[in-house]
Amino acid sequence: MKNIGFCIDSLEIGGAEKLFVDIIKSLHKTKKYKIYLLTTLKSDSYFFNEIKDMVTYHYLLTKEEMDNFKLNKNLITTFKSSLLKRKRYKLFSKEVDTVIDFLDGDFYKYIKTEKNKSKIVWLHSNYKDLVLRKKIDKKINHYNKVIVITNSMYEEISVKKEMENKELFMIYNMFDFNKLDRLLKEKVEEQFKKEKYFLTVCRLDESQKDVTTLIKSYSEYKGDEKLYIIGDGKDKKSLEELVMNLELSQRVIFLGEKKNPFKYMKNAKAFILSSKGEGFGLVLVEALYAGTKVISSNCEYGPREILLNGDVGELFPVGNKEKLLEKLNLVTKKKYDNEKIKKSLERFKGKTIIKEIERVIR
Numbered sequence: 001m002k003n004i005g006f007c008i009d010s011l012e013i014g015g016a017e018k019l020f021v022d023i024i025k026s027l028h029k030t031k032k033y034k035i036y037l038l039t040t041l042k043s044d045s046y047f048f049n050e051i052k053d054m055v056t057y058h059y060l061l062t063k064e065e066m067d068n069f070k071l072n073k074n075l076i077t078t079f080k081s082s083l084l085k086r087k088r089y090k091l092f093s094k095e096v097d098t099v100i101d102f103l104d105g106d107f108y109k110y111i112k113t114e115k116n117k118s119k120i121v122w123l124h125s126n127y128k129d130l131v132l133r134k135k136i137d138k139k140i141n142h143y144n145k146v147i148v149i150t151n152s153m154y155e156e157i158s159v160k161k162e163m164e165n166k167e168l169f170m171i172y173n174m175f176d177f178n179k180l181d182r183l184l185k186e187k188v189e190e191q192f193k194k195e196k197y198f199l200t201v202c203r204l205d206e207s208q209k210d211v212t213t214l215i216k217s218y219s220e221y222k223g224d225e226k227l228y229i230i231g232d233g234k235d236k237k238s239l240e241e242l243v244m245n246l247e248l249s250q251r252v253i254f255l256g257e258k259k260n261p262f263k264y265m266k267n268a269k270a271f272i273l274s275s276k277g278e279g280f281g282l283v284l285v286e287a288l289y290a291g292t293k294v295i296s297s298n299c300e301y302g303p304r305e306i307l308l309n310g311d312v313g314e315l316f317p318v319g320n321k322e323k324l325l326e327k328l329n330l331v332t333k334k335k336y337d338n339e340k341i342k343k344s345l346e347r348f349k350g351k352t353i354i355k356e357i358e359r360v361i362r
Contacts, residue, residue, distance in 0.1 A: 004361055005036040005096030006055075007107040011047040015282050016103055016124050021047050022176050026354045028054040033361075038092045038107070041066060058092035060085040086110065093117075098361050104130055105139045112142035120360060122147040125279045126301045127157045137162055145360060147171050149280050152301050169360050173280050174353035177345075180289055183262040192267050197226040198328070199268035199292075201261045201283055202275070204233030210297070210319060211239055214274040217321035219246045221328050225269050227252045230261045265290035270331045276318055278302040285348055288312065288341055293334070295327045312341045 006024070011017050027033055028051075037055040039048075042062045061069075061084065069081040089110040093099065098118040101107045105121050121143040123130060130136035137160070140146065145167045148154050154170040157163060198218070202209045211229065218227050229239075229252065236254065243252045258264070265271055271287035273296040281302035287294050288306075294313035296303040307313035314331055316323040346352065 001032065001034050002098070002361070003034045003036065003096045005038060005092060005099045006102050007038045007099065007111070008102045009040045009106045011039060011043045011045045013045075013047070017047050019173050019282075020102055021050050022174055022350070023353075023357065024051045024054055025176075026174070026350050027357070030354065030358075032358070036092060036096050038089070040106075056095065058088060060088050100361070101143070104134055105136050105143075106134075108139040108142050112139075118145065118361070119143045120145040120147065123153065123157075124149055126153055127160065129277075140166070145169065147360060149173055150301055150305050152305060167360075169356070171353060171356045171360070172347050173282060173285075174350055175282075175285055175289070175345075175348045176350060177289060180262060180286060183260050184266055184290055186260055186263045188263045188267065192264055195226060196224050196269055197228050197267075198270050198272055199228050199230065199264055200272045200274065201230040201258075201265075202273070204229075204231050204236045204239060206235045206238075208276055209233075210274045210276045211235075212242060213297075213319050213321050213324060214272055215239065215242055215246065215248070215252060217324040217328065218252065219248055220321075220325055223328070223332065225332070228255055228264065228268075229253070230255045230258050230264065232257045262286060262290060265292045268292050270295055270328070272324075272328075273297060273303065274324065275299055275303075281306055284313070285345065289345055291338075293331050293336065295324070295331055297324075306344075308340075308344055312336060312344055 008020055024035060027035060035055045036058065038058045040060050042059040069077050093114065098120065099111055099114065100120045100122060101111055102122050104123055104125060111119050119142065121140065123146065127136065140162050143166065146163070147169045148157060149172060151170055154168065158168055200211065200214060202211065204211060206212055240254060243249055265287050270293040273281060273284055275297055278299045278301060281296065284294055284296055284303055284306045294307065296307060296313060296315055297318045298304055298315040299318060304315060307315060314327040316327050
C-alpha cells in the first residue's frame with residue numbers, strides 16, 4: 001500500500017475543497033493507498049468531517065495557536081510559530097512517499113526541502129494568473145510533477161522554460177454524478193415548476209463574475225422568462241440597486257444562497273454563466289448534466305473546452321451584452337444533440353479521473 005500525503009490550506013466551503021473531498025473519497029474506495037492529510041489550521045469543518053475517517057490527519061497550527069501568535073507578534077513569536085509549523089510538517093512528511101500540494105503551490109516552502117520523494121503540485125488556475133498572484137514560476141522548480149485542469153492550461157504551461165525536466169499532466173475536475181442525481185431529485189417549490197425562467201448560480205463578486213453584464217443584457221430581453229440569481233457576495237447590494245434602477249425588480253429575483261441549487265437547474269430554460277474569467281467552470285458541467293441548456297462567456301480557460309467550442313452550449317464574448325442578448329433570444333428555440341452532451345460528460349466521471357490520478361502517483 002502506497003502512502004500518499006495531500007496538503008491543502010483549508011477545508012472550508014469552496015469549489016476546490018469540494019473537489020478535494022470527492023477525490024479523497026474515491027481514492028479511499030480503491031484500497032490502494034494510505035492517505036495522509038495536512039492543513040494549515042486544525043479543521044473541524046463540514047468537508048473535513050466527511051473524510052476524517054479516511055485519512056491520517058496532520059495540521060500546522062490550531063486556531064488558538066495562530067491567534068496567540070498574532071496577538072503577541074514579534075520576532076520571537078514569529079520564530080516560534082515558524083519552528084512549530086516546520087516541526088509538524090516533518091511529522092506529516094516522514095509518513096508519506098508522495099506529497100501532493102493540492103492547491104496552487106501553497107506549501108512549497110515546506111516541500112522544497114524534501115529529497116527522495118515524489119513532489120506534485122496541482123494547479124487550479126491559469127499559469128499567467130498564478131504567476132501574478134502566487135509567483136508560481138519561482139516555486140514550480142521545487143516539484144517533480146505538475147497537474148493542470150484543462151487542455152488550454154496544458155498548452156500554456158508546457159512551453160515555459162521552468163517546466164524543463166518536469167512531468168506535466170492534464171486531469172479534468174471530477175464530478176460525483178451519483179450525488180448530483182440525488183440532489184436533482186429533491187423537490188422544488190411549485191413556482192419553479194410553473195414559471196419560465198433563466199438561472200445563474202455564482203458568488204456575487206464582480207471582480208470575476210460579471211453579473212452586471214447579464215442583468216443589463218436581460219433588461220433588453222422581451223421574452224417571458226424571469227431571471228433568478230442564486231448566490232451571495234460582497235456585490236449583492238450594488239447588483240440589487242442596478243436591478244431597481246433598470247426597473248426589473250419583478251423580473252430579476254435574487255434567491256440568496258441555496259444548499260441545493262441544482263434542483264432549480266433542471267426546470268430552467270437556460271443556465272447562464274457570465275464570468276470575466278474561470279479556472280474551469282464546474283457549474284457548466286453540472287448544468288449540462290441537469291439537462292439544462294447553457295450559455296457561457298467565452299473565458300480564456302474552461303467554458304470553451306467544456307462546451308466543445310459551442311457544440312453543446314452557447315458562447316459569447318466576455319462582457320458583451322449585445323451578443324449575450326442574441327444568445328438569450330436563440331437558446332430557447334435551439335435544439336442540442338443530447339447524445340453528444342451525454343458523451344462529452346464522460347470526461348468528468350469519477351472512474352475516469354481516478355485512473356488519471358493513479359497514473360500520476362504511480
